[in-house]
Amino acid sequence: MAEGADLAVVVQAHDVAHYRDLVPGVDLLAAPAAAARPPVRFAWEQAGLPGLVRRSGADVLHSPHYTMPLAVGVPVVTTLHDATFFTHPDVHLAVKRTFFRSWTRVSLRRARRCVTPSAATRDELVRVAGARADRIDVAHLGVDSRRFHVPSDAERAAVREHLGLTGRYVAFLGTLEPRKNAAALVRGWVRAVADAEDPPALVLAGGRGWDEEIERAAAEVPAGLTLLRPGYLPLEQLAGLLGGAEVVAYPSLGEGFGLPVLEAMACGAPVLTTRRLSLPEVGGDAVAYTEPDPGAIGTALRELLDAPERRAALAAAARDRAALFDWRSCARAHLRSYASAAGL
Template sequence: MRIGFDISQTGKAKAGCGYFAASLIQKLVEESDNNHYLLYSAFGNTFWDSEHAKSTIRFSQKNCTHLLDNLSHHDSLAFWSVSTSIDEDKLGNPDIVHANNFSCPRLTSSRLVYTLYDLSFIDYPEYTSEENRWNCFNGVFDAAMQADLIIAISEYSRQRFLEIFPNFPIERTRVVYLGSRFTDTDSEKPIASLEPHNFWLSVGTLEPRKNLRRTLRAYKQYLDLHSDSKPLVLAGGQGWLEEDLEQFINHLELSKHIIRLGYVDDPTLKWLYKNCWAFIYPSIYEGFGLPVLEAISLGTAVLTSDTTSLPEVGGNAVLYVDPSSEADILAGFIKLDDDKFREILKTNSQTQASKFSWRKAAKEVMQAYTDVLNMPPR
C-alpha cells in the first residue's frame, strides 16, 4: 500500500493530535515495512507550523518519503483549499490518505481515512474559541460527507459521532485506542526545585475544558482544611480562554502553592508523572484522555472524571469524581491522602495500562487500511 499520512501537528509544542500522529506513524513504519509512507508536513487549511519542514517527525527509511516540505503558508492554503479535488500527483498518488488534524481534504482516487478525536466543540461550544469551533466542525462535517472510514480514538467519540451524524455508515467506523509513549527505558529530567513525591500534578493545555478553575477552587478548600504544604504543579502550554489564569490564582490566594511550568519536554514530563504524589485530571470532556493513560503507565495514582471516554481508559485503576462538583474533587484530594488507597491505585494502574499500546493501535489501523481498500468508495 501507498499510505499518505498527515504529520502536520507532530512538530514543536505538540499536543494530543500531534502525539497521536507521531506515535502511530513511528509504530506503523516500524511494524510494516512492506508499505510505502508518504508523509505530509503541511496538511489541510486550518493548522500551520511555520517550521514544518524541519520540526515535524522525520524518517530516513527507504519506504518513507517526505512531501510538501517546501510549501509556504500561502502555497499550502492554495493547495489544500481548492474547491475541486486535491492534486493527488503532488501527494504521491497514495492508495490511502490518513487525515489527523481535523482537516478533511477532498480526494478523487485515494481513499480517505479520518481520525476523529472528540466532539467537544459541539457539546461544549463555550469551552473553545470561535475560530477553533468553526475549523473543527467544518472538518468533522466534511468527514461525515466524504470519509471512506472514520477512526475514533474511543467508543465514546464513535457513538457521539454517530448520534450527530446518524446517516454515516456504522460499518465504516472503527475504534482504535491510543498507547502511552513512555517506556521504562526513556530518559528522565528531574526538576531540582521539586521534592519527589511531595507535589500534586496537573498536566494539559490551559483551556476551560480541562476544568482547571474548579480544580483550583477545590484545592484551595483542601488547603484550608489540611495543613498540607504539597504544591500543585501545572504543566502544559497556553491554550485559549485562560489568559487571566494568573489573576484567578492570585484572587484565590494560591500563588505560593501553585507552580506553573508551562510546556515541558518528554523527559521532564516522565519525571513529573513518576514523582508526583498524585495526578489530578478532572477534565470536563475528553475524546480519549491520553494524560491519564500516560500517568497510569508509569504507576501513578490518578484522580479523573467519571464522564465521556475517561472510564474506558482508567478502568478500575483510578479514582473517579464528578467534574462538575467542587465538593467531589475536594473529596478526591482528601481520599488520595490515604497512603494505602493510593498504593492500591498505583498497583492497579500498570495492569490497566497494559491493555493499551501503540503496537496494538498500529495493527488495528493497518487492518482498517486493508478494510477500506476492500470497500467501495463512498
C-alpha cells in the first residue's frame, strides 16, 4: 500500500482478524471456512477462487506458494520458493515432492510471470525444470529490523533465563527437517567442543519436523555437553537468541533464500553456513562457510569459537550486509512483476 498498490488479499476465514491488524486498510477476502482443510483448499483454489478474483476486479492474481488456479481470467504471478524438490528430493516427503514438482512445472508453463526469492533459485529452475529465465523475476526477501536487531543486554538476559543458560552457546534457528542438516550440526558441534574446558551449549530452536536422524544424533551427545531443543521461542526473544550466540550455525543442504541466515546477520551474529544454492547470495563475504558434513562443520565451528576477533569482524560485516535486504525493495520487485504480467 505504501508503494501505491491497490491490494485485495484472500485469507483463511479464521485469519481475517489477524490480517486486519497486520495490514490495516487492505481489502480482505475470506475463503470458505471449509478451505482450512488442505484438500478442500486446493479444490476451492480451482473452483472458487476464480470467481472471487473476478468479483474483486483484480488486474493480476498473485499466487504465493507454487500452485495457481488454471482458469481465472486474469494474468497470474506465482511464487516458486525453491528448487529443492528437484535438486534434493530425498529431503522431502514423497507426497510433497511429487505434488510440488508437478505444480512447479504447471506454474512455469501457465503463469504469466513467476517470482523466486533468489537468482540461485531462478537459475536452478532453468537447469532442472526447463524454466525460461526471461519469465522469472527475482525478489530478494527482506528483514524486519524492528524484530531482528542487535539485542540489548536485557534481551540477551531474557533468553538465557528462559532457556536456563549460564554460559556460551551456539544457536540454530529453523525447522528440524532433513534439508536443514541439524543432525550433522549436532555431530559437528560435538567434535568442535568435546575437549573444550568450557564447552558452549548448542540450542536448536524452531519447530520439530520429520527429521528422524536428529534423534539419533542427540542420543550420541556425550555427558557433560548441553544440547537444548526448546521448540518455538516467542518472537520477542529471537533477537536475543541470535545476537547473544557465539556463532549462529545454519549448515543447510539448500535454500531458496535462507531467511534465518539474514535474520541472524541483522542481529549482529557471526554466522556459519554452507555455499549451497542461494546462501552465498545472502551471506556474501559477511559469513563463514563450511561443507555440510559433520567433520567439516566441526572444524569450521571450532575455528570460529577459537577466534574472537574473526567473530567480531563477521558480526560487523553481517550487520552492514543485512541492511541491503529490506521488505520495501521486495515489495517493489513484486510490483514490477505484476506490471509486467499485466502488460503495463
